[in-house]
Amino acid sequence: MTATLIDGKAIAATLRADVAAAVTARTAAGHRAPCLAVVLVGDDPASAVYVRSKARACAEAGLRGLEHRLPATTTETDLLALVDALNTNDSVDGILVQLPLPPQCRADAVIARIDPAKDVDGFHPLNAGRLAAGLPGLVPCTPLGCLRLLTRTLGGIAGAEALVIGRSTIVGRPMASLLINESATVTIAHSRSRDLPALTARADIVIAAVGRPEMIRGPWLKPGATVIDVGINRVASGDGHKLVGDVAFAEAMEVAGAVTPVPGGVGPMTIACLLENTLTAATARAAT
Numbered sequence: 001m002t003a004t005l006i007d008g009k010a011i012a013a014t015l016r017a018d019v020a021a022a023v024t025a026r027t028a029a030g031h032r033a034p035c036l037a038v039v040l041v042g043d044d045p046a047s048a049v050y051v052r053s054k055a056r057a058c059a060e061a062g063l064r065g066l067e068h069r070l071p072a073t074t075t076e077t078d079l080l081a082l083v084d085a086l087n088t089n090d091s092v093d094g095i096l097v098q099l100p101l102p103p104q105c106r107a108d109a110v111i112a113r114i115d116p117a118k119d120v121d122g123f124h125p126l127n128a129g130r131l132a133a134g135l136p137g138l139v140p141c142t143p144l145g146c147l148r149l150l151t152r153t154l155g156g157i158a159g160a161e162a163l164v165i166g167r168s169t170i171v172g173r174p175m176a177s178l179l180i181n182e183s184a185t186v187t188i189a190h191s192r193s194r195d196l197p198a199l200t201a202r203a204d205i206v207i208a209a210v211g212r213p214e215m216i217r218g219p220w221l222k223p224g225a226t227v228i229d230v231g232i233n234r235v236a237s238g239d240g241h242k243l244v245g246d247v248a249f250a251e252a253m254e255v256a257g258a259v260t261p262v263p264g265g266v267g268p269m270t271i272a273c274l275l276e277n278t279l280t281a282a283t284a285r286a287a288t
């Protein structure tokens, strides 16, 4: 059996087109274009690549994108002052501070300073709490993108056995909350979990967010399972590098019902959901 490939790139393009159409309708109705401010501290090359692709996606969807690049030596006080300025700038709808931050800037303190109404990453404790409580709020982009891929692939997921591997605040935990809110039966695994292959064997849905190249093996999977691979791992290949997920892709394709590739799976959905969240934030702010 060969699984269906879940084409995240194509599904993300559809979502981005929906956002673009909604932005056009808003501007035609006399509103200004939604505006996303991205803050990048330091010169980590991977972060610079993500920030560039976010800027390009904003422009294509008709959003205004602002980029704030600060040196790697920026103090936490200076970064908090920039966040304060963006919070009070009425023309800014969404604020994203690219992670990781250099060691002198505490991510928790910076995230907690962002106005929850502009927190398009959904990382602020107020938005995390709302999601955990099943209340409306801004939801982290990567898990939201995973949920969109699941509903596109399966229709509903109520009653399904879902396994989330990883319990980070940016992927695993919010993913589990989203799945519970959709009435899946959810298990969360992490580095202390016993017998991951046995947990995986029960799962109709597997979400892998571990950060370990090809750790989840094909024979662990329940035949026909839907596999969402969040992992982005850079590994040596020939003279250069390539990206692989947390799932052994070729093996999974032999057993699963549907699998996301890396690249071209969850990554593009993360960017599309960031645009969606910026539109959501702009719409909600305009209504208050």
Ligand SMILES: NC(=O)C1=CN([C@@H]2O[C@H](COP(=O)(O)OP(=O)(O)OC[C@H]3O[C@@H](n4cnc5c(N)ncnc54)[C@H](OP(=O)(O)O)[C@@H]3O)[C@@H](O)[C@H]2O)C=CC1
Binding pocket: 142, 165, 166, 167, 168, 169, 170, 171, 172, 189, 190, 191, 192, 193, 196, 209, 210, 211, 212, 230, 231, 232, 233, 266, 267, 270
């Ligand atoms: N596609 C996208 O848009 C995005 C992709 N990513 C990628 O997703 C992956 C996960 O990211 P993130 O959540 O930030 O990573 P973290 O390192 O914050 O979390 C990893 C989680 O995996 C768990 N884990 C580690 N080793 C094992 C193991 N052997 N068995 C079971 N669980 C294990 C850890 O457990 P414990 O808590 O016990 O330490 C932890 O909960 C990375 O590859 C990252 O690059 C991340 C964000 C966006």
Ligand SMILES: Nc1nc(=O)c2c([nH]1)NC[C@@H]1CN(c3ccc(C(=O)N[C@@H](CCC(=O)O)C(=O)O)cc3)C=[N+]21
Binding pocket: 049, 050, 053, 096, 097, 098, 099, 100, 121, 141, 142, 232, 243, 262, 263, 264, 265, 266, 267, 268, 270, 271
């Ligand atoms: N505040 C904050 N919010 C984030 O959402 C955030 C962050 N910090 N720090 C880093 C992680 C990582 N992340 C990705 C986004 C898109 C792709 C993506 O589009 N990937 C392409 C491939 C990219 C490539 O080829 O390198 C793909 O999977 O097809 C990947 C990873 C967002 N993150």
